[in-house]
Amino acid sequence: MSVFRPNWQALMSLLATLYSLTAVPFTDSMGSGTPLIVVAILLAGALASMLRLSFALEAAVLTLASFGAAAVLIGGLADAFGTASRGYFAALGAAWLLGWRLVTVLSGDGSRGSDGGGGTAIIVPALFGLWVVILWECIVRGAGVPFVLLPPPSAIGLKITNSTSILAADFKQTVLKAVLFGYVVGSLTGFLVAILADRFRFFANGLLPIGNMVSALPMIGIAPVMVIWFGFDWQSKAAVVIVMTFFPMLVNTLAGLAASSDMERDLMRTYGATHWQVLLKLRLQAAMPFIFNALKINSTLALIGAIVAEFFGTPIVGMGFRISTEVGRMNLDMVWAEIAMAAIVGSLFYGALALLERSVTFWHPSYRR
Amino acid sequence: MPETVISAQNLDLTFETNDGPVHALKDITLDIAEGEFVSLIGPSGCGKTTLLRVIADLETPTGGTVSVNGMTPDEARLARAYGYVFQQSALLPWRTIEENVALPLEVMGLDKATRNQRIVSNLELVNLTGFEKKFPWQLSGGMQQRASIARALAVEPAMLLMDEPFGALDEIVRDHLNEQLLKLWAKTKKTVVFVTHSIPEAVFLSTKIVVMSPRPGRIHEIIDCNLGTDRALDIRETPEFLRIAHQVREGLKAGHSYDE
Numbered sequence: 050m051s052v053f054r055p056n057w058q059a060l061m062s063l064l065a066t067l068y069s070l071t072a073v074p075f076t077d078s079m080g081s082g083t084p085l086i087v088v089a090i091l092l093a094g095a096l097a098s099m100l101r102l103s104f105a106l107e108a109a110v111l112t113l114a115s116f117g118a119a120a121v122l123i124g125g126l127a128d129a130f131g132t133a134s135r136g137y138f139a140a141l142g143a144a145w146l147l148g149w150r151l152v153t154v155l156s157g158d159g160s161r162g163s164d165g166g167g168g169t170a171i172i173v174p175a176l177f178g179l180w181v182v183i184l185w186e187c188i189v190r191g192a193g194v195p196f197v198l199l200p201p202p203s204a205i206g207l208k209i210t211n212s213t214s215i216l217a218a219d220f221k222q223t224v225l226k227a228v229l230f231g232y233v234v235g236s237l238t239g240f241l242v243a244i245l246a247d248r249f250r251f252f253a254n255g256l257l258p259i260g261n262m263v264s265a266l267p268m269i270g271i272a273p274v275m276v277i278w279f280g281f282d283w284q285s286k287a288a289v290v291i292v293m294t295f296f297p298m299l300v301n302t303l304a305g306l307a308a309s310s311d312m313e314r315d316l317m318r319t320y321g322a323t324h325w326q327v328l329l330k331l332r333l334q335a336a337m338p339f340i341f342n343a344l345k346i347n348s349t350l351a352l353i354g355a356i357v358a359e360f361f362g363t364p365i366v367g368m369g370f371r372i373s374t375e376v377g378r379m380n381l382d383m384v385w386a387e388i389a390m391a392a393i394v395g396s397l398f399y400g401a402l403a404l405l406e407r408s409v410t411f412w413h414p415s416y417r418r
Numbered sequence: 419m420p421e422t423v424i425s426a427q428n429l430d431l432t433f434e435t436n437d438g439p440v441h442a443l444k445d446i447t448l449d450i451a452e453g454e455f456v457s458l459i460g461p462s463g464c465g466k467t468t469l470l471r472v473i474a475d476l477e478t479p480t481g482g483t484v485s486v487n488g489m490t491p492d493e494a495r496l497a498r499a500y501g502y503v504f505q506q507s508a509l510l511p512w513r514t515i516e517e518n519v520a521l522p523l524e525v526m527g528l529d530k531a532t533r534n535q536r537i538v539s540n541l542e543l544v545n546l547t548g549f550e551k552k553f554p555w556q557l558s559g560g561m562q563q564r565a566s567i568a569r570a571l572a573v574e575p576a577m578l579l580m581d582e583p584f585g586a587l588d589e590i591v592r593d594h595l596n597e598q599l600l601k602l603w604a605k606t607k608k609t610v611v612f613v614t615h616s617i618p619e620a621v622f623l624s625t626k627i628v629v630m631s632p633r634p635g636r637i638h639e640i641i642d643c644n645l646g647t648d649r650a651l652d653i654r655e656t657p658e659f660l661r662i663a664h665q666v667r668e669g670l671k672a673g674h675s676y677d678e
C-alpha cells in the first residue's frame with residue numbers, strides 16, 4: 050500500500066495554483082508577497098491531501114487550507130474593487146477545489162463507517178452554502194460587478210446588521226401576521242373540509258373541480274381583489290395565503306385518506322369499527338405522509354404568497370412592501386437583505402416541518418431504521 | 419352432538435365486473451359444528467376466500483342464507499363472534515406489536531387493564547413474549563403472522579376465520595406454525611375455518627376437509643379427517659395420513675376439469 054493517494058480535486062487544485070503564479074500580483078492592494086502566502090497554503094493543502102492521512106487529519110488540513118486561502122483572498126480585495134487578475138481567480142478556484150475535496154472526504158468517500166451519519170447531514174450543506182457565499186463575494190468584488198446588478202454578501206450582511214429594526218418590523222408584519230395566520234387557517238380548513246368531503250362524497254365531487262380551478266388562478270389576479278375585500282393591512286395578505294394553501298391541503302388529505310389498503314379497512318370492519326374509529330385509528334395515520342407533504346408545499350406557498358401580495362398595496366411595512374419600494378430606489382442591498390431573510394425563514398420553516406414529519410411518519414418505508 | 423355454529427344454505431355469489439359477471443360461488447351448502455377445524459381447499463380462483471368473506475360479512479351473497487352463531491353475518495360481525503386472519507398480517511406499521519394487538523380491544527372500548535391482560539396472555543399464546551415493543555417491520559414474516567393471530571385471538575371470539583395465513587411463508591416456518599396452530603386449537607377449543615391450497619397442511623390440521631372446484635366455485639366433496647388430538651408433524655408419514663391426502667388429491671383432480 051503506497052502512502053501516496055492522488056485525487057483529481059487536489060491535482061486540479063495544484064495545477065490552478067501553479068497557473069496563478071503567472072499573474073502576480075493578484076489585486077492592486079495585495080502586493081507580490083501575499084500571493085506567495087496563498088500559493089504556499091494551497092500547495093501544502095493539495096499535497097497533504099494526496100497522502101494517506103487519517104480521516105480527521107485530512108479533514109483538518111483541507112479545512113485549514115481551503116478556508117485559510119479564501120480568507121487571505123477576500124482580505125486582498127480591500128480597496129481593490131474590480132482589480133483582480135487571472136491569477137486571483139485561479140487561486141480562488143484552487144481553494145474551492147480543496148473545499149470540494151473536503152466535502153468528498155466528509156461524505157464518507159473511502160471512510161464509510163467512520164463518524165459520518167448525522168453530523169455530515171448538516172456539515173456538508175453548510176460547507177456548500179459557505180462556498181457559494183465566498184465565491185459570490187470574491188467574484189462580485191474581484192471582477193467589479195456593479196452594485197445594482199448584484200451586491201456582495203458582505204454589503205448585504207452589513208445592511209442586515211444596520212437595519213435590524215426595519216427587518217424585525219417587516220418580519221412581524223409579513224411572517225408573524227400574514228403568513229402564520231394564513232398558513233394555519235388555510236391548512237386547517239383544507240384538512241377539515243377534506244374530512245367532511247370524505248364523509249359526504251358528493252361534497253368532494255363538487256369541490257374538487259372548483260379546487261383545481263382556483264389553484265390554476267394566478268395569484269397576481271387574486272391579490273388586488275383581496276386588498277379591495279379585506280383592506281390594506283395584513284388581513285388581505287393572509288386571505289391570499291389562505292386561498293393558496295387551502296387546496297393543496299384538501300387534495301393531499303383526500304388522497305391520503307385513500308392510502309390505507311383494502312385489507313386494512315376490511316380488518317377494521319371485522320372489528321365492527323365505526324366510521325370515526327376507522328378514520329382516527331387507521332386512515333388518518335396512513336394519510337400522515339400526504340398531510341406532511343401538503344404542509345411542506347404550503348410553507349413555501351405561504352411565504353411567496355404573502356410577499357407578492359404586498360406588492361399590491363400595503364401599509365408602509367412588510368417584506369414585500371420593502372422589496373418593491375427599495376428596488377425603485379436602487380437600494381439593492383436592502384432588497385437582498387429581505388431576500389436573505391425570506392430564504393432563512395423559509396428554510397427554517399421547511400426544516401422544522403421535515404423534522405416533525407420524520408418523528409410522526411417514522412414507520413414509513415422511506416424513514417424506517 | 420356439538421351445536422352447528424356456521425350454516426350456509428344454497429349460497430350464491432356473482433360479482434358484476436367490467437368483463438361481465440363472475441360466478442364466484444354456486445349453491446354452497448355447508449354446516450360447521452362447534453369446535454371443528456374445517457379446511458377449505460381448492461385451486462386458486464375457486465371461491466375459498468369469497469366463501470370465508472361471506473361468512474365474515476365482508477361480502478354479501480347474491481343468493482341463499484348464512485347464519486353464524488345463530489345470527490346473520492352482520493350481527494355476528496358486530497358481536498365480534500369471529501377473529502379474521504388475512505393472507506398478509508395487515509399489522510399497522512405505526513403501532514408496536516402490543517399496540518397492534520390492542521387495536522381491536524380499543525375499538526371495543528375495553529379498559530386499559532383488560533387490554534394489557536389480554537395482550538400479555540395472547541402474545542404468550544403465540545410465543546411472542548419479549549417482542550411487545552417491536553414494530554411489525556422489525557420482525558420476520560412468520561412472527562408477523564403470529565402477531566396477527568394473537569390480535570385475532572385477543573378479541574376472544576368463538577371462532578377463527580383464517581385465509582391462507584401461512585401461504586406467504588416458507589415450508590419450514592409453515593410446518594412450525596402448523597404445529598403451533600394445532601396446539602392452540604386443542605387448548606382454546608375454538609371453531610376454525612381455514613383456507614389453504616396445501617394438501618398436507620389441510621390433512622394435518624383438519625377435522626373436516628371441504629374440497630372445492632372452480633368455475634363456478636362449488637363444493638365438490640367433504641372429507642372427514644380425524645387423526646386424533648395429539649398429532650405431531652411425523653404423523654404425515656403414517657398410512658392413514660397418506661390415505662386421506664390421496665383422497666383429497668383425487669377429489670381435487672376430479673373437481674378440476676382440465677378442459678382449457
Ligand SMILES: Nc1ncnc2c1ncn2[C@@H]1O[C@H](COP(=O)(O)OP(=O)(O)O)[C@@H](O)[C@H]1O
Pocket residue numbers: 433434435440441442460461462463464465466467468469635
Ligand atoms: N371483489 C371482486 N370482484 C370481482 N371478482 C372477484 C372479486 N373477488 C373475487 N373475485 C373473483 O371470484 C373468484 C373467486 O375468487 P377467490 O374467492 O378469491 O378465490 P380463491 O380464494 O379460491 O383463490 C375469482 O374468479 C375472482 O377473480
Ligand SMILES: [Mg+2]
Pocket residue numbers: 466467
Ligand atoms: Mg384466496
